[in-house]
Amino acid sequence: MTENDVLRDADFLVVGGTGKTGRRVVERLRARGAAVRVGSRSAEDGRTRFVWEEEDTWGPALEGVGAVYLVPPGELRSPSSAESVKAFAARAVAAGVRRIVLLSAREDGELLDGERAVQESGVAEWTILRPSWFAQNFSEDFFYRPILAGQVRISTGDGLEPFIDVEDIADVAVAALTDEGHAGEIYELSGPRLLTFGDAIAEIGRAAGRELSYVPLSEEEFTAEWTQLGTPPPLIAVLNRLFGIIRDGHNAHLSDGVQRALGREPRDIAEYIEATAATGVWAEPKA
Numbered sequence: 001m002t003e004n005d006v007l008r009d010a011d012f013l014v015v016g017g018t019g020k021t022g023r024r025v026v027e028r029l030r031a032r033g034a035a036v037r038v039g040s041r042s043a044e045d046g047r048t049r050f051v052w053e054e055e056d057t058w059g060p061a062l063e064g065v066g067a068v069y070l071v072p073p074g075e076l077r078s079p080s081s082a083e084s085v086k087a088f089a090a091r092a093v094a095a096g097v098r099r100i101v102l103l104s105a106r107e108d109g110e111l112l113d114g115e116r117a118v119q120e121s122g123v124a125e126w127t128i129l130r131p132s133w134f135a136q137n138f139s140e141d142f143f144y145r146p147i148l149a150g151q152v153r154i155s156t157g158d159g160l161e162p163f164i165d166v167e168d169i170a171d172v173a174v175a176a177l178t179d180e181g182h183a184g185e186i187y188e189l190s191g192p193r194l195l196t197f198g199d200a201i202a203e204i205g206r207a208a209g210r211e212l213s214y215v216p217l218s219e220e221e222f223t224a225e226w227t228q229l230g231t232p233p234p235l236i237a238v239l240n241r242l243f244g245i246i247r248d249g250h251n252a253h254l255s256d257g258v259q260r261a262l263g264r265e266p267r268d269i270a271e272y273i274e275a276t277a278a279t280g281v282w283a284e285p286k287a
Contacts, residue, residue: 010066015039020136024170025069027074052084058091067177068092068098076104076114085114099125106130127176127182132190135163135272139281147234148285155222156197159246162190162254172261173197187257191266194252207277210284211217
């Protein structure tokens with residue numbers, strides 16, 4: 001029996017299956033006719049209950065699974081996240097999982113403990129994805145409400161970022177989960193163009209037909225304002241660190257992971273902006 005036969009006869013588990021990348025991975029796998037378990041905190045709507053803090057949910061989720069798309073709990077550079085990934089990877093290998101695709105992040109080429117845990121888990125095939133900032137954060141996450149309000153106030157300064165379309169991340173993930181030739185690869189994923197956050201927000205404003213502004217804040221100003229908005233302090237700390245990386249220019253480079261994994265160019269953020277604006281999601285709220 002070949003590796004492909006093993007994977008063909010087994011289920012896929014998508015940890016974080018309702019998130020930005022996970023749900024797109026689920027859609028693509030199901031479009032291929034694969035049996036997919038959607039790991040989430042809730043078992044509603046046919047999902048598989050998976051809770052990082054409750055290890056007794058891991059075994060049932062892994063039973064009969066051949067490949068896993070793994071979205072870690074929090075940042076992989078944190079010891080707690082790395083330990084959870086290490087423990088889960090060991091359980092996955094013991095359960096017969098043959099392939100793990102791990103969602104990580106750009107970290108200046110540094111091998112994170114959570115990545116190392118997967119590499120050293122004994123799994124037959126691993127692939128690591130290191131994407132830049134998601135374009136979809138402007139419509140599905142951090143910056144959506146500020147855009148609706150007409151002004152984005154964050155501490156990224158004039159730092160450049162090659163925003164990646166989450167659709168590209170999902171395409172690479174599914175290729176790594178289902179096709180040959182991706183084992184042992186670390187794919188750094190970025191879009192094809194460098195922009196400041198101000199550039200991106202200006203493009204969104206033009207596409208949405210609205211006047212939007214970007215206001216660069218200091219780290220202290222950002223902390224004060226987002227604390228007042230009720231943002232949890234741990235999340236503010238993470239965002240400040242990530243924004244600092246952008247502000248200092250560490251992310252101001254393009255990567256070739258999409259090209260290497262898929263043999264095509266990544267989508268430009270303009271494609272995402274045009275398609276998203278057409279849905280009306282950024283329309284000015286009615287009074």
